[in-house]
Amino acid sequence: xxxxxxxxxxxxxxxxxxxxxxxxxxxxxxxxxxxxxxxxxxxxxxxxxxxxxxxxxxxxxxxxxxxxxxxxxxxxxxxxxxxxxxxxxxxxxxxxxxxxxxxxxxxxxxxxxxxxxxxxxxxxxxxxxxxxxxxxxxxxxxxxxxxxxxxxxxxxxxxxxxxxxxxxxxxxxxxxxxxxxxxxxxxxxxxxxxxxxxxxxxxxxxxxxxxxxxxxxxxxxxxxxxxxxxxxxxxxxxxxxxxxxxxxxxxxxxxxxxxxxxxxxxxxxxxxxxxxxxxxxxxxxxxxxxxxxxxxxxxxx
Amino acid sequence: xxxxxxxxxxxxxxxxxxxxxxxxxxxxxxxxxxxxxxxxxxxxxxxxxxxxxxxxxxxxxxxxxxxxxxxxxxxxxxxxxxxxxxxxxxxxxxxxxxxxxxxxxxxxxxxxxxxxxxxxxxxxxxxxxxxxxxxxxxxxxxxxxxxxxxxxxxxxxxxxxxxxxxxxxxxxx
Numbered sequence: 001x002x003x004x005x006x007x008x009x010x011x012x013x014x015x016x017x018x019x020x021x022x023x024x025x026x027x028x029x030x031x032x033x034x035x036x037x038x039x040x041x042x043x044x045x046x047x048x049x050x051x052x053x054x055x056x057x058x059x060x061x062x063x064x065x066x067x068x069x070x071x072x073x074x075x076x077x078x079x080x081x082x083x084x085x086x087x088x089x090x091x092x093x094x095x096x097x098x099x100x101x102x103x104x105x106x107x108x109x110x111x112x113x114x115x116x117x118x119x120x121x122x123x124x125x126x127x128x129x130x131x132x133x134x135x136x137x138x139x140x141x142x143x144x145x146x147x148x149x150x151x152x153x154x155x156x157x158x159x160x161x162x163x164x165x166x167x168x169x170x171x172x173x174x175x176x177x178x179x180x181x182x183x184x185x186x187x188x189x190x191x192x193x194x195x196x197x198x199x200x201x202x203x204x205x206x207x208x209x210x211x212x213x214x215x216x217x218x219x220x221x222x223x224x225x226x227x228x229x230x231x232x233x234x235x236x237x238x239x240x241x242x243x244x245x246x247x248x249x250x251x252x253x254x255x256x257x258x259x260x261x262x263x264x265x266x267x268x269x270x271x272x273x274x275x276x277x278x279x280x281x282x283x284x285x286x287x288x289x290x291x292x293x294x295x296x297x298x299x300x301x
Numbered sequence: 302x303x304x305x306x307x308x309x310x311x312x313x314x315x316x317x318x319x320x321x322x323x324x325x326x327x328x329x330x331x332x333x334x335x336x337x338x339x340x341x342x343x344x345x346x347x348x349x350x351x352x353x354x355x356x357x358x359x360x361x362x363x364x365x366x367x368x369x370x371x372x373x374x375x376x377x378x379x380x381x382x383x384x385x386x387x388x389x390x391x392x393x394x395x396x397x398x399x400x401x402x403x404x405x406x407x408x409x410x411x412x413x414x415x416x417x418x419x420x421x422x423x424x425x426x427x428x429x430x431x432x433x434x435x436x437x438x439x440x441x442x443x444x445x446x447x448x449x450x451x452x453x454x455x456x457x458x459x460x461x462x463x464x465x466x467x468x469x470x471x472x473x474x
Contacts, residue, residue: 008461046433058441058469
């Protein structure tokens with residue numbers, strides 16, 4: 001299923017009792033249970049799945065607020081949702097626990113269309129697990145501390161070949177182990193970016209986007225991926241989720257590559273940012289995304 | 302209940318002054334009662350006052366505690382009973398639970414609040430199961446109707462939901 005943006009569930013779009021951004025009449029849903037009981041006993045403790053929770057959020061403003069603001073907490077023990085996880089995931093990191101070489105985890109990409117299964121390396125079934133963090137080499141840069149990054153978006157390449165030379169352009173082949181990750185995140189006063197390359201097994205230097213390309217957190221949330229967006233948890237950031245997506249616009253910069261591939265520096269990315277513009281459709285880090293991220297985190301354990 | 306063990310009764314007093322007597326072992330299903338008795342209170346004639354819980358609700362909670370205590374005592378007494386009998390008893394208790402919790406919504410809310418205040422985990426789980434059962438697989442509008450929730454979204458918010466997530470208005474297929 002093509003998943004559309006759930007901007008209405010984006011926490012910043014939901015009026016908060018603490019810091020109301022919108023002047024709205026008091027919540028009046030006529031439901032006698034208070035927030036705590038509703039959240040802890042009904043949403044968290046019950047057997048409602050993620051789809052049910054989003055439906056609950058669509059019933060009234062209070063329920064919407066509770067689900068949107070505590071999606072990660074609510075969904076941490078929920079069973080994975082087919083709607084959110086399968087459709088959203090573009091891939092996952094994999095590393096066999098039998099592998100003691102210290103090599104970087106492989107990026108096993110889900111197909112952009114669900115008819116072809118992802119290609120996984122041969123290993124024991126129990127070794128097939130998501131491993132966005134742990135003893136893999138994919139740790140975020142040390143300069144990023146918990147709570148420092150206000151908004152974090154993780155974007156991966158869209159691996160479809162160019163439409164014109166689909167036959168002759170082997171820019172990417174399923175099963176390629178090389179990958180690049182591009183982080184865009186908000187610091188206190190500026191927007192920054194960093195790139196990780198599986199070839200060098202290292203993060204590049206942090207790039208600061210210049211004032212002309214200053215992007216607000218809201219704008220980051222509006223970054224519209226391509227047809228198959230995905231959410232994966234980012235290692236080391238509790239409470240901060242990465243937003244991985246397949247976005248054709250960034251294919252020249254953020255592509256899976258064999259060999260050395262293209263470099264992806266913050267400066268070139270900033271140029272792209274400046275000139276590329278933003279898609280108009282909204283795709284927020286909604287509760288749905290956070291739900292899916294929570295599911296991914298659960299699946300990763 | 303072990304033979305020869307003195308029968309100790311506990312009195313629970315609801316917020317509207319009604320008293321309910323039950324076996325101490327049955328009352329110990331409640332964490333709140335357990336804590337009260339552990340600190341040496343609640344065994345006197347005055348009983349244990351239960352605030353914010355009316356007599357009508359407390360009577361149902363007492364029925365639940367008595368039933369579950371009796372079932373647990375019977376299971377303990379039949380140590381040699383075969384597995385099939387245990388499974389049958391468990392199934393029977395589950396059916397009784399489902400019948401017990403099949404209540405009107407107002408009573409269900411009261412019992413959930415009471416179970417939470419008294420710390421009766423089994424009853425909390427049962428209420429949560431009932432709530433989930435009422436919502437599971439239903440569309441957003443059906444949940445509203447079922448639970449009597451008022452739609453207080455603004456027209457803009459409603460339009461946004463319609464636009465972004467039209468699937469919430471349909472049931473799980």
